[in-house]
Amino acid sequence: MPLPMLGRKTVESVRDQLISILKEMESKDPEIEGSVLIRADGLVLASALPADIDRDLVAAMSASALNVSTRVLEELRRGTLENVIIRGAMGVVMIISVAQDIVLAAIGKKDANLGLMLVEMRRAAEKLKNVIEKI
Amino acid sequence: MEGTKLRNIVLYYLLYAIKELGINLPLLFRRITETAAKDIEYISKEFYGGKMSVTDLSQAAKDWCNMLKQEKLVEDISIEFKDNEIDMGVSGCSYLDVAIKAKSRGEKGCPVCLIALAASVAATAVSGISFNAVEYSTNIDEKKCLLKIFYTKS
Numbered sequence: 001m002p003l004p005m006l007g008r009k010t011v012e013s014v015r016d017q018l019i020s021i022l023k024e025m026e027s028k029d030p031e032i033e034g035s036v037l038i039r040a041d042g043l044v045l046a047s048a049l050p051a052d053i054d055r056d057l058v059a060a061m062s063a064s065a066l067n068v069s070t071r072v073l074e075e076l077r078r079g080t081l082e083n084v085i086i087r088g089a090m091g092v093v094m095i096i097s098v099a100q101d102i103v104l105a106a107i108g109k110k111d112a113n114l115g116l117m118l119v120e121m122r123r124a125a126e127k128l129k130n131v132i133e134k135i
Numbered sequence: 136m137e138g139t140k141l142r143n144i145v146l147y148y149l150l151y152a153i154k155e156l157g158i159n160l161p162l163l164f165r166r167i168t169e170t171a172a173k174d175i176e177y178i179s180k181e182f183y184g185g186k187m188s189v190t191d192l193s194q195a196a197k198d199w200c201n202m203l204k205q206e207k208l209v210e211d212i213s214i215e216f217k218d219n220e221i222d223m224g225v226s227g228c229s230y231l232d233v234a235i236k237a238k239s240r241g242e243k244g245c246p247v248c249l250i251a252l253a254a255s256v257a258a259t260a261v262s263g264i265s266f267n268a269v270e271y272s273t274n275i276d277e278k279k280c281l282l283k284i285f286y287t288k289s
Contacts, residue, residue, distance in 0.1 A: 011287075040159055040161070040162065041159060041161035041162045041164070041165050041268070042161075042162045042165045042166060043165065043267075056169060060162060060165070060166050063159065063162050064158055064159075064162060067157045067158055067159045067162065068156065068157035068158065069157075070157065071155075071156065071157025072157065
């Protein structure tokens, strides 16, 4: 589904609101080092990722991780997807669903408290959903 | 062209397997668009004598349509520009076997429309244009497809 056709000022204003919610989430949990709001087809809706990260590629990979995880749950009859957590030696990536076809991905520090990170992401997801639903 | 049908059926199986593994095909579509748009110089040089427009959207779309006809991927294409939308009517697509195979298995049509993909690459290669989404449908009996490419101006 295409995004609604909005004027440039409206698009910028919505994007600013979304980015401000992402930054607020990062300030509440300093273990979150970056975040991005993505449509399921990989379109970046808002990004607060560090500048040295290829946001389009990260968005595509996050959407892909979510797609594949959803498919695994479906095949194994484990219900709807709640979140995806990828833990590496240098940190963590967490992906949660915000609304239908929209996901929030966040990268966290090596020893990030996953419970706290998830709580802050869910709070942000509610706010992001409210902004998106008003479009 | 010899081997075209077999190529198309193999293409169908490839796309079906990708989808079955959980990769969202619109996601694949967007990623290919972004990758190919960055390689526009090569495509233009290799298939259109280096004359493909990357500054004017309507010219870019027309150039791509000519290239698709030249390469015999389609028999004919009509094109109409609307606000943030390009509508295309395609006749005699060389990938029609993909749609036929997909429909025979209860699917709506081609898993990915390769002509729409080409059009979205053309749009994305133009500075200031971002690909938004695509819609397409096929009438197999008439060998005609209708494509809608949605884009945004930045």
